[in-house]
Amino acid sequence: MTALAALRNALVGRPRDAALIGGIGLAYAGLYLWVIGDLGPGGEGGLAARFPAWERVWQARGPLYFEPVGLIEAGPWIWTFSPLNTLLALGLGLLLGGNLVLGWRVRHGASHCAWRAPGGSLLAALPALLAGGACCAPMLLIWLGLPLAGALIPVLPWLLPLAALLLLASLLILARRLAASTS
Amino acid sequence: MSRWRLSPIILFAAWLLLPLPQPLPEARAALPTVEAPRVPLAYSLQEFRQAVRAGGPGKDGIPSIDRPRFHSASEADALLEEGERVIGLYLDGEARAYPQRILVWHEIVNDTVGGRPVSITYCPLTGSALGFHRGDAELGVSGRLVNSNLVMYDRITDSEIPQMLGVAIDGPLTGRRLDELRVVWTTWGAWKARHPETRVLNRETGHVRNYRRDPYGGYAPRRGYYRPQSRRLFPVMTESRRLPPKASVLGFRTPQGAAAVTREAVIDLAVGDSHYTVIPDAGLATGWVFHNPRRVAIRIDELTFGPAGVSGGGTEALEAINAFEAMWFAWAAFYPETLLYGAAEDAP
Numbered sequence A: 001m002t003a004l005a006a007l008r009n010a011l012v013g014r015p016r017d018a019a020l021i022g023g024i025g026l027a028y029a030g031l032y033l034w035v036i037g038d039l040g041p042g043g044e045g046g047l048a049a050r051f052p053a054w055e056r057v058w059q060a061r062g063p064l065y066f067e068p069v070g071l072i073e074a075g076p077w078i079w080t081f082s083p084l085n086t087l088l089a090l091g092l093g094l095l096l097g098g099n100l101v102l103g104w105r106v107r108h109g110a111s112h113c114a115w116r117a118p119g120g121s122l123l124a125a126l127p128a129l130l131a132g133g134a135c136c137a138p139m140l141l142i143w144l145g146l147p148l149a150g151a152l153i154p155v156l157p158w159l160l161p162l163a164a165l166l167l168l169a170s171l172l173i174l175a176r177r178l179a180a181s182t183s
Numbered sequence B: 001m002s003r004w005r006l007s008p009i010i011l012f013a014a015w016l017l018l019p020l021p022q023p024l025p026e027a028r029a030a031l032p033t034v035e036a037p038r039v040p041l042a043y044s045l046q047e048f049r050q051a052v053r054a055g056g057p058g059k060d061g062i063p064s065i066d067r068p069r070f071h072s073a074s075e076a077d078a079l080l081e082e083g084e085r086v087i088g089l090y091l092d093g094e095a096r097a098y099p100q101r102i103l104v105w106h107e108i109v110n111d112t113v114g115g116r117p118v119s120i121t122y123c124p125l126t127g128s129a130l131g132f133h134r135g136d137a138e139l140g141v142s143g144r145l146v147n148s149n150l151v152m153y154d155r156i157t158d159s160e161i162p163q164m165l166g167v168a169i170d171g172p173l174t175g176r177r178l179d180e181l182r183v184v185w186t187t188w189g190a191w192k193a194r195h196p197e198t199r200v201l202n203r204e205t206g207h208v209r210n211y212r213r214d215p216y217g218g219y220a221p222r223r224g225y226y227r228p229q230s231r232r233l234f235p236v237m238t239e240s241r242r243l244p245p246k247a248s249v250l251g252f253r254t255p256q257g258a259a260a261v262t263r264e265a266v267i268d269l270a271v272g273d274s275h276y277t278v279i280p281d282a283g284l285a286t287g288w289v290f291h292n293p294r295r296v297a298i299r300i301d302e303l304t305f306g307p308a309g310v311s312g313g314g315t316e317a318l319e320a321i322n323a324f325e326a327m328w329f330a331w332a333a334f335y336p337e338t339l340l341y342g343a344a345e346d347a348p
Helices: A003-013 A015-036 A083-109 A117-133 A139-144 A149-182 B003-017 B045-051 B073-077 B100-106 B188-194 B328-334
Strands: A039-041 A047-050 A060-062 A070-074 A077-081 B070-072 B085-091 B094-099 B108-113 B116-123 B128-133 B139-146 B149-154 B160-162 B184-187 B199-201 B217-219 B222-224 B248-254 B257-261 B267-271 B274-281 B286-291 B304-306 B309-311 B319-321 B323-327 B339-341
Touching (some): A003 A083, A003 A149, A015 A039, A015 A083, B070 B073, B073 B188, B073 B199, B085 B100, B085 B116, B094 B100, B094 B108, B094 B188, B100 B108, B100 B116, B108 B139, B116 B149, B184 B188, B184 B286, B248 B274, B248 B286, B257 B328, B267 B339, B274 B309, B286 B323, B323 B328
Parallel strands (some): B257 B339
Antiparallel strands (some): A039 A077, A047 A070, B070 B199, B085 B094, B085 B184, B108 B116, B139 B149, B149 B160, B217 B222, B248 B257, B267 B274
């Protein structure tokens, strides 16, 4: 089996795995949107949505960080909705989900292998969170109490692409290992 | 293809390449400035330029509010709590309140009050609010910081001005000082009591933000980034431990030096070779500063606190000096030689 076939099989061939990837993707996307400040508390219990700023859909607030076009209120939450931020969050989340599921399968399919893919994948997802967190709402740094923003900001534009590349590379390596173990 | 068939394409390409006539910057009145800075410059303008850091968002990534809308105090009451922070402005008989929970997302409001164009500016990282006359220019957020403080730019000349310095450090206006106007950092309850007819900036800003949340923490009570003992995020040019980093001070500047006070009492301070008087305003939890070179005695019992600030009690002949609240670490970073009145002891 080729790496590509193994990847396709792993990602969509098994409904349980696909659901798991989707679940992880959604959870990570939620975390990402929360860290960048798009998702937060402040809702007053109801359900409401308005989209008054579609003209700002492409307007950037920072590197790979875009203006919201609408506001969705659901229960205690408020989501300032940017389609591009959401796509980025979901894309990274699905990459992370794919990594974790493939990593799990590689480890359990070949127990003799010392590969530690899931841990590596989680680490690969961190730069994206830092990129979001350090941009406009440096929540992580405030909570950690670290005067790191000055050092972090110059590398900011690279963090999100770096996270995506790391996750993609990790996914391909895992797919090749899975293909090798099943052939 | 014949030459004639090519001609329209060439003409169209030339039209695309031709620069469109742009209005000259001189056609509009530039940002009103004064040549000689009336603030002490502890560093050269080049040193300030070198200390500028990227803050994360790009230019206008934190969008200023350029078409502000207002509602009445009674309408604002439904949205604001008494203890919430607002930035108050009283100019030519008009009172306006700009809620901190809105400005934390925008940092600058380009407004017109009593027919006079003004910019109300707020930097959450240094807890400082200042007002400036702006002429026909608008101020915007450059996305850069110096001493953690907002670096503004003007949209006519693209000059860069650190908010707490009020002097352009880069661009055509380099070395020139902006024309400041007094704004008051206080609570909604206090401002409303002093100015019942005040108009209040509302949430129809033209941008979508979660105005129920402050990404840095909160002021009532102080938490997150605003806690007095919490650490700053960005490097500063000078560090001082005489007060906790985020302790709030009322500061003012003169050509001879700067001074900051933390105590609520009538204070006479010698700055350089002249004297200044600070009069606390318990109603607004702020202070008013006067140049008092002849050391006129202030008759406290005769002081009157009204919409325009303090009057009477010997202040009539004194020149008012602009003052503003800021976090101590930022004040000390911009004005390291500052006098400090009210530090009980050096902070650990």
